Amino acid sequence: MKKITYIVIGLALVGLSVFTLINNKKKNAAETAIVAEKNSAVSVRIDTVTTEDVDLNFVANGNFIPSQELNFSAENAGRVSSVLVEEGSTVRIGQTLAIIKGDKLNVDVQNTNAGYQTALADLQRFENAYLTGGVTKQQVDNAKLNLSNAKARMQQAKIAIGDATIKSSINGIVNKKFIEPGSVVSAGTQLFELVNVSKLKLKVTVSESQIANLKIGSTVNVKASVYPDKDFSGKITFIAPKADASLNFPIEIEIANNPNNEIKAGMYGTATFSAAKSNQGAIKTVSRSAFVGSVSSNQIFVVKDSIATLKKIVAGRIFGDRVEVLDGLDNGDIVVISGQINLTDTAKVNVVK
Numbered sequence: 638m639k640k641i642t643y644i645v646i647g648l649a650l651v652g653l654s655v656f657t658l659i660n661n662k663k664k665n666a667a668e669t670a671i672v673a674e675k676n677s678a679v680s681v682r683i684d685t686v687t688t689e690d691v692d693l694n695f696v697a698n699g700n701f702i703p704s705q706e707l708n709f710s711a712e713n714a715g716r717v718s719s720v721l722v723e724e725g726s727t728v729r730i731g732q733t734l735a736i737i738k739g740d741k742l743n744v745d746v747q748n749t750n751a752g753y754q755t756a757l758a759d760l761q762r763f764e765n766a767y768l769t770g771g772v773t774k775q776q777v778d779n780a781k782l783n784l785s786n787a788k789a790r791m792q793q794a795k796i797a798i799g800d801a802t803i804k805s806s807i808n809g810i811v812n813k814k815f816i817e818p819g820s821v822v823s824a825g826t827q828l829f830e831l832v833n834v835s836k837l838k839l840k841v842t843v844s845e846s847q848i849a850n851l852k853i854g855s856t857v858n859v860k861a862s863v864y865p866d867k868d869f870s871g872k873i874t875f876i877a878p879k880a881d882a883s884l885n886f887p888i889e890i891e892i893a894n895n896p897n898n899e900i901k902a903g904m905y906g907t908a909t910f911s912a913a914k915s916n917q918g919a920i921k922t923v924s925r926s927a928f929v930g931s932v933s934s935n936q937i938f939v940v941k942d943s944i945a946t947l948k949k950i951v952a953g954r955i956f957g958d959r960v961e962v963l964d965g966l967d968n969g970d971i972v973v974i975s976g977q978i979n980l981t982d983t984a985k986v987n988v989v990k
Contacts, residue, residue: 677985678943678985678986678987679945679976679979679980679984679985679986679987680976680986680987680988680989681938681940681945681973681974681975681976681977681980681986681987681988681989682973682974682975682976682988682989682990683940683971683972683973683974683988684923684924684926684927684971684972684974685969685970685971685972686921686922686923686962686966686967686968686969686970686972687921687922687968688919688920688921688922688968689919689920689922689959690919690920691919691920691922691956691959691961693850693956694909694910694911695843695847695909695910696907696908696909696910697841697842697843697847697888697907697908697910698841698905698906698907698908699839699840699841699842699905699906699908700839700840700903700904700905700906701837701838701839701840701861701892701900701901701902701903701904701905701906702837702838702839702840702889702902702903703809703832703833703834703837703838703902704833704834704835704836704837704838704891705807705809705831705832705833706830706831706832706833707806707807707809707830707831707832708827708829708830709734709803709805709827709828709829709830709831710825710826710827710828711737711803711822711823711824711825711826711828712824713737713824714821714822714823714824715737715738715821715822716737716738716819716820716821716822717735717736717737717738717816717817717818717819717820717821717822718736718737718738718818719735719736719818720734720735720814720816720817720818721733721734721735721736722734722735722811722814722829723811723814724811724812724813724814725810725811726810726811727809727810728805728808728809728810728811728831729805729808730805730806730807730808731804731805732804732805733802733803733804734803734804734805734811734828734829735803735816735828735829736802736803737802737803737822749787749790749791750791752787752790752791753784753787753788753790753791755787756780756783756784756786756787756788757784757787759780759783759784760777760780760781760783760784763776763777763780764777764780803828803829805831807831807833808833808835809831809832809833809834809835810831810832810833810834811829811830811831812830812831812832813829813830814828814829815827815828815829815830816828816829832902834898834901834902836891836892836895837891837892837895837900837902838874838889838890838891838892839859839871839889839890839892839906839908840887840888840889840890841887841888841890841908842881842883842885842886842887842888843885843886843888843910844884844885844886844955845880845884845885845886846953846954846955847910847954848876848886848888850910851873851876851888851910852873852876853873853874853875853876854872854873855872855873856870856871856872857870857871857872857873857890857908857909857910858870858871858908858909858911859871859890859892859906859907859908859909860906860907860909861899861900861904861905861906862904862905862906862907863904863905864899864900867899869892869893869894869895869900870892870893870894871890871891871892871893871908872890872891872893873888873889873890874889874890874891875887875888875889876888888908890908920956920961921961921962921966921968922956922959922960922961922962923937923959923960923962923966923972924958924959924960924972924974925955925957925958925959925960926958926974926975927960927972927973927974928952928960929947929977932952932955932960933952935949935950935951935952935965936948936949936950937950937965937966937972937973938972938973938977938980939966939970939971939972939973940971940972940973940986940988941971943985943986943987943988944983944984944985944986945973945980945982945983945984945985945986946982946983947980947981947982948965948966949965950962950963950964950965950966951963951964951965973986
């Protein structure tokens, strides 16, 4: 009898333990569901769409380049007999820079001249004979053709010997010299690098939105990095008709005042482009960090009643950390500027400061 009583008590204890475990499991599940519900909201930071006065002036950085730059190459093969300039020499158009030994070229001129004289004599002989019927009209025509070919060969030989005297085709300075007397060169060998720095240009790139307000001939304020306290005047001389690989447009600004050649080609410079006062005004903008991925995506999460909705907008110009809003957002709209990576459309959000 006692044995049966112990068994009953044991079964009761086991049942009580099972019942307690089941209740604890239900309680834990309920608590987990409550926590999950609380944590289902994604923490984000927000910003407000506003209309503000925007400074449309902008700057662009680049390098100064020579107004002219020429890599001078040899037209003919030969040995350099003399070099008449050094690196840093100032040269003028037509000035002789070097002379390539032209013995073979002189022989070619003599031979082609002799051939021309022979062809000229042959033509005269055939024309006289044609008057007496000694030769045909075709023979006279052939003699004229031979004379024309001989003249062309002689002129070509004279051009070749003229090319043996290397002359400058621009006014400038010898930046580099690649030959010395005795050097053997072939056609196409680089001899000199000439640069004209009497006028310099600052080459910069601007975006699509910025180029719309630029015109050739417009005045631009320029600074050189090595002269931070000096202002130089520039004028836009070139605006690229086509964007580069980065979708920016190259611009060239000619420097009008460069006394004593203070600015050197290759220096770093900054151009300040001033917008007309009529172009200044209040513009609706949003934080640049509000865009999902990049500004070009034109996608932004808008928060309303703790729900983030992915919205397609139309972005305009970029002003530092603010972006112009052309369409899709209204003043006062709340947008997500941090935490987008964890968001999906219509997700619940929790705003943090």
